[in-house]
Amino acid sequence: MSIIRWPIGRLILLLNFIFSPRSPKRPAQEQATLDEKTQNLSLYQLPSCPFCVKVRRAMKREGLKIELRNINGNNDFREELIREGGKRTVPCLRIEHEDGKVQWLYESSDVVAHLQQLTKAA
Template sequence: MTQELVLYQFPACPFCQRVLRQIEQLDLDIELRDTRRDPEARQELQQGGGRTMVPCLRITKDDGSVEWMYESEDINRFLVSRYGNRG
Protein backbone atom coordinates (compact mmCIF):
# COMPACT_ATOMS: atom_id res chain seq x y z
CA MET A 1 0.00 0.00 0.00
CA THR A 2 1.40 3.35 -0.99
CA GLN A 3 -0.56 5.39 1.51
CA GLU A 4 -1.34 5.05 5.19
CA LEU A 5 -5.05 5.48 5.93
CA VAL A 6 -6.84 6.19 9.21
CA LEU A 7 -10.60 6.64 9.48
CA TYR A 8 -11.91 8.88 12.25
CA GLN A 9 -15.47 7.81 13.02
CA PHE A 10 -17.92 6.60 15.64
CA PRO A 11 -20.23 3.58 15.32
CA ALA A 12 -23.60 5.37 15.68
CA CYS A 13 -22.87 7.76 12.80
CA PRO A 14 -24.85 6.72 9.67
CA PHE A 15 -22.38 8.43 7.34
CA CYS A 16 -19.52 6.57 9.02
CA GLN A 17 -21.42 3.33 8.46
CA ARG A 18 -21.51 4.03 4.72
CA VAL A 19 -17.73 4.32 4.68
CA LEU A 20 -17.28 1.26 6.88
CA ARG A 21 -19.43 -0.79 4.47
CA GLN A 22 -17.29 0.38 1.56
CA ILE A 23 -14.11 -0.54 3.43
CA GLU A 24 -15.55 -4.00 4.08
CA GLN A 25 -16.63 -4.46 0.44
CA LEU A 26 -13.14 -3.56 -0.74
CA ASP A 27 -11.58 -5.80 1.95
CA LEU A 28 -9.30 -3.01 3.17
CA ASP A 29 -7.37 -2.98 6.42
CA ILE A 30 -7.75 0.61 7.62
CA GLU A 31 -7.10 1.79 11.15
CA LEU A 32 -10.28 3.06 12.83
CA ARG A 33 -10.29 5.75 15.52
CA ASP A 34 -13.49 6.31 17.51
CA THR A 35 -13.76 10.03 18.22
CA ARG A 36 -16.51 9.53 20.79
CA ARG A 37 -14.59 7.10 22.99
CA ASP A 38 -11.04 8.26 22.38
CA PRO A 39 -10.32 11.90 23.37
CA GLU A 40 -6.86 11.70 21.76
CA ALA A 41 -8.41 10.72 18.42
CA ARG A 42 -10.84 13.64 18.65
CA GLN A 43 -7.95 16.01 19.42
CA GLU A 44 -5.89 14.64 16.48
CA LEU A 45 -8.87 15.22 14.20
CA GLN A 46 -9.38 18.79 15.44
CA GLN A 47 -5.70 19.69 15.21
CA GLY A 48 -5.00 17.97 11.91
CA GLY A 49 -8.21 18.40 9.98
CA GLY A 50 -9.41 21.61 11.58
CA ARG A 51 -12.78 20.25 12.68
CA THR A 52 -14.21 17.25 14.51
CA MET A 53 -16.76 16.19 11.89
CA VAL A 54 -16.82 12.50 11.02
CA PRO A 55 -16.24 10.50 8.97
CA CYS A 56 -12.81 11.80 8.12
CA LEU A 57 -10.12 9.86 6.31
CA ARG A 58 -6.53 10.83 7.09
CA ILE A 59 -4.31 10.01 4.13
CA THR A 60 -0.57 10.03 4.78
CA LYS A 61 1.25 9.97 1.47
CA ASP A 62 4.68 8.52 0.71
CA ASP A 63 6.27 11.96 0.88
CA GLY A 64 4.91 12.44 4.42
CA SER A 65 2.26 14.97 3.47
CA VAL A 66 -1.18 14.49 5.02
CA GLU A 67 -4.61 15.04 3.49
CA TRP A 68 -7.79 15.12 5.60
CA MET A 69 -10.82 14.02 3.59
CA TYR A 70 -14.32 14.66 4.93
CA GLU A 71 -17.73 13.61 3.51
CA SER A 72 -18.67 9.96 3.17
CA GLU A 73 -19.31 10.20 -0.59
CA ASP A 74 -15.88 11.72 -1.22
CA ILE A 75 -14.19 9.12 0.97
CA ASN A 76 -15.99 6.23 -0.73
CA ARG A 77 -15.19 7.61 -4.18
CA PHE A 78 -11.52 7.89 -3.21
CA LEU A 79 -11.40 4.34 -1.82
CA VAL A 80 -13.04 2.83 -4.91
CA SER A 81 -10.80 4.79 -7.29
CA ARG A 82 -7.63 3.74 -5.43
CA TYR A 83 -8.47 0.22 -4.31
CA GLY A 84 -11.48 -0.95 -6.32
CA ASN A 85 -9.54 -2.83 -9.00
CA ARG A 86 -7.01 -4.74 -6.96
CA GLY A 87 -7.78 -8.00 -8.72
Template sequence: MGIELYALDSCPYCEKVHDALSEAGVDYETQWVDALHSERNEVKRVSGQRGVPVLVDDDRGVTMSESENILRYVDQTLA
Protein backbone atom coordinates in the same frame (compact mmCIF):
# COMPACT_ATOMS: atom_id res chain seq x y z
CA MET B 1 0.80 4.24 9.17
CA GLY B 2 -1.49 3.54 6.20
CA ILE B 3 -5.15 4.47 6.33
CA GLU B 4 -7.03 5.71 9.37
CA LEU B 5 -10.72 6.42 9.66
CA TYR B 6 -11.95 8.75 12.38
CA ALA B 7 -15.48 7.65 13.16
CA LEU B 8 -18.26 7.83 15.72
CA ASP B 9 -20.07 4.69 16.84
CA SER B 10 -23.61 4.52 15.41
CA CYS B 11 -22.94 7.28 12.86
CA PRO B 12 -24.69 6.23 9.61
CA TYR B 13 -22.21 8.17 7.44
CA CYS B 14 -19.29 6.49 9.21
CA GLU B 15 -20.93 3.09 8.70
CA LYS B 16 -21.18 3.71 4.94
CA VAL B 17 -17.46 4.46 4.82
CA HIS B 18 -16.61 1.41 6.96
CA ASP B 19 -18.67 -0.77 4.61
CA ALA B 20 -17.02 0.66 1.49
CA LEU B 21 -13.51 0.18 2.88
CA SER B 22 -14.30 -3.39 3.92
CA GLU B 23 -15.91 -4.24 0.58
CA ALA B 24 -12.86 -2.85 -1.24
CA GLY B 25 -10.58 -5.02 0.92
CA VAL B 26 -8.73 -2.00 2.30
CA ASP B 27 -6.70 -2.45 5.48
CA TYR B 28 -7.39 0.47 7.79
CA GLU B 29 -7.46 1.40 11.44
CA THR B 30 -10.47 3.03 13.05
CA GLN B 31 -9.96 5.85 15.52
CA TRP B 32 -13.18 6.05 17.52
CA VAL B 33 -14.03 9.60 18.57
CA ASP B 34 -16.04 11.13 21.37
CA ALA B 35 -19.70 11.94 20.77
CA LEU B 36 -19.13 15.53 21.94
CA HIS B 37 -17.79 17.76 19.19
CA SER B 38 -15.87 19.77 21.76
CA GLU B 39 -13.87 16.65 22.70
CA ARG B 40 -12.76 15.78 19.16
CA ASN B 41 -9.40 17.51 19.36
CA GLU B 42 -7.56 14.78 17.45
CA VAL B 43 -10.00 15.06 14.54
CA LYS B 44 -9.51 18.84 14.55
CA ARG B 45 -5.74 18.39 14.59
CA VAL B 46 -5.68 16.12 11.54
CA SER B 47 -8.47 17.67 9.48
CA GLY B 48 -9.07 21.22 10.67
CA GLN B 49 -12.64 20.47 11.71
CA ARG B 50 -14.44 18.26 14.22
CA GLY B 51 -16.96 16.39 12.06
CA VAL B 52 -16.70 12.71 11.15
CA PRO B 53 -16.05 10.63 9.19
CA VAL B 54 -12.52 11.70 8.34
CA LEU B 55 -10.20 9.52 6.25
CA VAL B 56 -6.43 9.91 6.49
CA ASP B 57 -4.35 8.14 3.83
CA ASP B 58 -0.75 8.72 4.91
CA ASP B 59 0.67 6.79 1.94
CA ARG B 60 -0.88 9.26 -0.51
CA GLY B 61 -0.82 12.36 1.70
CA VAL B 62 -4.60 12.68 1.65
CA THR B 63 -6.91 13.80 4.45
CA MET B 64 -10.58 14.24 3.68
CA SER B 65 -13.96 14.58 5.31
CA GLU B 66 -17.55 14.25 4.08
CA SER B 67 -18.70 10.69 3.51
CA GLU B 68 -19.60 11.19 -0.17
CA ASN B 69 -16.09 12.47 -0.92
CA ILE B 70 -14.56 9.58 0.99
CA LEU B 71 -16.76 7.01 -0.78
CA ARG B 72 -15.75 8.41 -4.16
CA TYR B 73 -12.05 8.31 -3.12
CA VAL B 74 -12.37 4.69 -1.97
CA ASP B 75 -14.05 3.72 -5.22
CA GLN B 76 -11.65 5.59 -7.53
CA THR B 77 -8.35 5.22 -5.65
CA LEU B 78 -8.38 2.38 -3.15
CA ALA B 79 -10.66 -0.27 -4.69
Protein backbone atom coordinates in the same frame (compact mmCIF):
# COMPACT_ATOMS: atom_id res chain seq x y z
CA MET C 1 -31.92 14.94 21.72
CA SER C 2 -29.81 12.08 23.11
CA ILE C 3 -33.05 10.27 23.95
CA ILE C 4 -33.67 10.01 20.21
CA ARG C 5 -30.05 9.49 19.13
CA TRP C 6 -29.33 6.49 21.34
CA PRO C 7 -32.10 4.18 20.04
CA ILE C 8 -31.60 5.31 16.45
CA GLY C 9 -27.87 4.69 16.77
CA ARG C 10 -28.47 1.20 18.14
CA LEU C 11 -30.92 0.49 15.31
CA ILE C 12 -28.33 1.59 12.75
CA LEU C 13 -25.74 -0.71 14.30
CA LEU C 14 -28.19 -3.64 14.40
CA LEU C 15 -29.20 -3.20 10.76
CA ASN C 16 -25.57 -2.86 9.75
CA PHE C 17 -24.77 -6.10 11.57
CA ILE C 18 -27.68 -7.98 9.99
CA PHE C 19 -27.13 -6.71 6.46
CA SER C 20 -23.33 -6.46 6.49
CA PRO C 21 -21.78 -6.76 3.02
CA ARG C 22 -19.29 -9.49 2.19
CA SER C 23 -15.63 -8.83 1.51
CA PRO C 24 -14.35 -9.96 -1.88
CA LYS C 25 -12.10 -13.01 -2.06
CA ARG C 26 -8.79 -12.11 -3.64
CA PRO C 27 -5.53 -13.95 -4.18
CA ALA C 28 -3.19 -13.44 -1.20
CA GLN C 29 -0.66 -11.40 -3.18
CA GLU C 30 -3.34 -9.05 -4.52
CA GLN C 31 -4.76 -8.53 -1.00
CA ALA C 32 -1.26 -7.90 0.37
CA THR C 33 -0.69 -5.23 -2.29
CA LEU C 34 -3.99 -3.60 -1.39
CA ASP C 35 -3.20 -3.76 2.34
CA GLU C 36 0.09 -2.01 1.65
CA LYS C 37 -1.76 0.78 -0.16
CA THR C 38 -4.11 1.29 2.78
CA GLN C 39 -1.57 1.17 5.61
CA ASN C 40 -1.23 4.96 5.49
CA LEU C 41 -4.98 5.53 5.96
CA SER C 42 -6.99 6.09 9.15
CA LEU C 43 -10.72 6.65 9.44
CA TYR C 44 -11.86 8.98 12.22
CA GLN C 45 -15.42 7.95 12.99
CA LEU C 46 -18.23 7.32 15.43
CA PRO C 47 -19.67 3.79 15.63
CA SER C 48 -23.35 4.69 15.13
CA CYS C 49 -22.98 7.67 12.78
CA PRO C 50 -24.90 6.75 9.60
CA PHE C 51 -22.32 8.38 7.35
CA CYS C 52 -19.52 6.51 9.13
CA VAL C 53 -21.47 3.27 8.69
CA LYS C 54 -21.69 4.06 4.97
CA VAL C 55 -17.89 4.36 4.76
CA ARG C 56 -17.25 1.25 6.87
CA ARG C 57 -19.64 -0.74 4.65
CA ALA C 58 -17.75 0.45 1.58
CA MET C 59 -14.48 -0.60 3.24
CA LYS C 60 -15.89 -4.07 3.85
CA ARG C 61 -17.36 -4.32 0.34
CA GLU C 62 -13.96 -3.44 -1.13
CA GLY C 63 -12.05 -5.69 1.31
CA LEU C 64 -9.97 -2.85 2.76
CA LYS C 65 -8.20 -2.96 6.11
CA ILE C 66 -8.07 0.61 7.44
CA GLU C 67 -7.45 1.67 11.02
CA LEU C 68 -10.65 2.92 12.68
CA ARG C 69 -10.31 5.76 15.18
CA ASN C 70 -13.36 6.31 17.39
CA ILE C 71 -13.27 9.99 18.40
CA ASN C 72 -15.63 9.42 21.35
CA GLY C 73 -13.63 6.50 22.68
CA ASN C 74 -10.27 8.27 22.58
CA ASN C 75 -9.71 11.96 23.40
CA ASP C 76 -6.34 11.92 21.60
CA PHE C 77 -8.04 10.97 18.32
CA ARG C 78 -10.66 13.72 18.77
CA GLU C 79 -8.00 16.34 19.57
CA GLU C 80 -5.84 15.24 16.63
CA LEU C 81 -8.81 15.48 14.27
CA ILE C 82 -9.63 19.00 15.45
CA ARG C 83 -6.00 20.20 15.60
CA GLU C 84 -4.77 18.77 12.30
CA GLY C 85 -7.96 18.29 10.29
CA GLY C 86 -9.49 21.59 11.33
CA LYS C 87 -12.92 20.42 12.49
CA ARG C 88 -14.67 17.73 14.54
CA THR C 89 -16.64 16.22 11.69
CA VAL C 90 -16.83 12.51 10.93
CA PRO C 91 -16.28 10.46 8.91
CA CYS C 92 -12.84 11.80 8.06
CA LEU C 93 -10.19 9.84 6.21
CA ARG C 94 -6.61 10.74 7.11
CA ILE C 95 -4.34 10.09 4.15
CA GLU C 96 -0.62 10.20 4.78
CA HIS C 97 1.25 10.58 1.49
CA GLU C 98 4.72 9.17 0.84
CA ASP C 99 6.28 12.65 1.01
CA GLY C 100 4.96 13.04 4.58
CA LYS C 101 2.11 15.40 3.75
CA VAL C 102 -1.25 14.62 5.33
CA GLN C 103 -4.60 15.08 3.60
CA TRP C 104 -7.93 15.10 5.46
CA LEU C 105 -10.94 13.94 3.43
CA TYR C 106 -14.27 14.71 5.13
CA GLU C 107 -17.34 13.91 3.01
CA SER C 108 -18.52 10.28 3.18
CA SER C 109 -19.21 10.14 -0.58
CA ASP C 110 -15.73 11.53 -1.30
CA VAL C 111 -14.17 9.00 1.08
CA VAL C 112 -16.06 6.11 -0.57
CA ALA C 113 -15.02 7.33 -4.04
CA HIS C 114 -11.38 7.53 -2.90
CA LEU C 115 -11.52 3.99 -1.51
CA GLN C 116 -13.07 2.63 -4.71
CA GLN C 117 -10.35 4.35 -6.72
CA LEU C 118 -7.71 2.59 -4.59
CA THR C 119 -9.17 -0.84 -5.34
CA LYS C 120 -9.42 -0.14 -9.07
CA ALA C 121 -5.76 0.89 -9.17
CA ALA C 122 -4.68 -2.34 -7.46
